[in-house]
Amino acid sequence: MSTSHGKVVREELRPHTRELRQAIPDVYQGYRELHDAALRPGVLDAKTKELIALAIAVSKECDGCIAAHAHAAVAHGATPQEAAEALGVTFLMNGGPATVYGARAFAAFREFHAERSGQE
Template identity: 35%
Template sequence: MSATVTPVAYEDASDEVRAVYDDIMSSRNIDFVPNVWRTLASHPPTLARVWYGLEEIMAPGALDARTKEMIAVAVSATNGCEYCIRSHTRQARGHGMTEEMYGELMAVIGMFNQTNKLIEGYQVEVDDFLKEI
């Protein structure tokens, strides 16, 4: 697969984009800019919005980092985004997700994708008691 735009190399980036790139590399403790960010840099406002939004959402909070990354894996798997599946699986493993946890996560994802599609297909009416939450 190749991008539909030309990814922006660090040396070709504007000062605005380089500032985001530097933050990405510093935050991730890496010495390169991953393809996703180089591609999003083709539209600098999108690059900044997505990166800084991601930093804010994935920051420590009521949910721990592993849980947040596992949710990201679930959404990515449901949406079929290979890049995101691989990226967030790597991050979740870095936060302590075991192979057993990963297997259970995939089972939950598969089950709920199946039941959601069945419920959508049958157009199941929501019970009144569920409308109270």
């Protein structure tokens, strides 16, 4: 297991995802359309939706999802405190496993936040 829960996870998954996307392009296109529709700003802004997705990624114990939504939440302007509070809700809903995956998610978020802020 790597010490990075953000960039390294994304890089590890990239070639495998590319291969599968080439094998089933129509499925990936459909998923892309669903993704874009679900995360499009509406009554909830994109930042809030990405924080929800990050919390769900913790609940699903999906490192790739955590990396993707931590990155997107940062890109939409989420702060470390907003991420921490969203992740705190996962403790309520998932108990002990959320303390592990929540910590991974917060590490990934802080990694992307530091990169964006030039604090790396």
